[in-house]
Amino acid sequence: MKNIDLIKQETRNVVLTVLPNINSEDLSESSNLFTMGLDSVNAMSLILKLQNNFTIKFAVNDINAENFQSVATIVKLIDKKQG
Numbered sequence: 001m002k003n004i005d006l007i008k009q010e011t012r013n014v015v016l017t018v019l020p021n022i023n024s025e026d027l028s029e030s031s032n033l034f035t036m037g038l039d040s041v042n043a044m045s046l047i048l049k050l051q052n053n054f055t056i057k058f059a060v061n062d063i064n065a066e067n068f069q070s071v072a073t074i075v076k077l078i079d080k081k082q083g
Contacts, residue, residue, distance in 0.1 A: 030071075
């Protein structure tokens with residue numbers, strides 16, 4: 001299990017690789033990823049990269065706009081998954 005700060009940093013890094021037009025400085029914990037360019041195609045890429053990075057598996061009902069709205073909501077979901 002990883003601590004919350006490490007989860008935040010790794011999640012930010014993954015989001016930045018999926019959304020290459022976003023600068024690190026522009027991405028806050030509460031930035032809305034959908035308004036920053038996250039769409040259904042790169043959302044799937046994000047989900048796969050997060051699962052690989054954190055060695056977790058998202059359930060079908062985990063994959064929704066609410067859970068992937070921001071770095072903060074993703075971190076909360078990952079933390080819950082790592083239990």
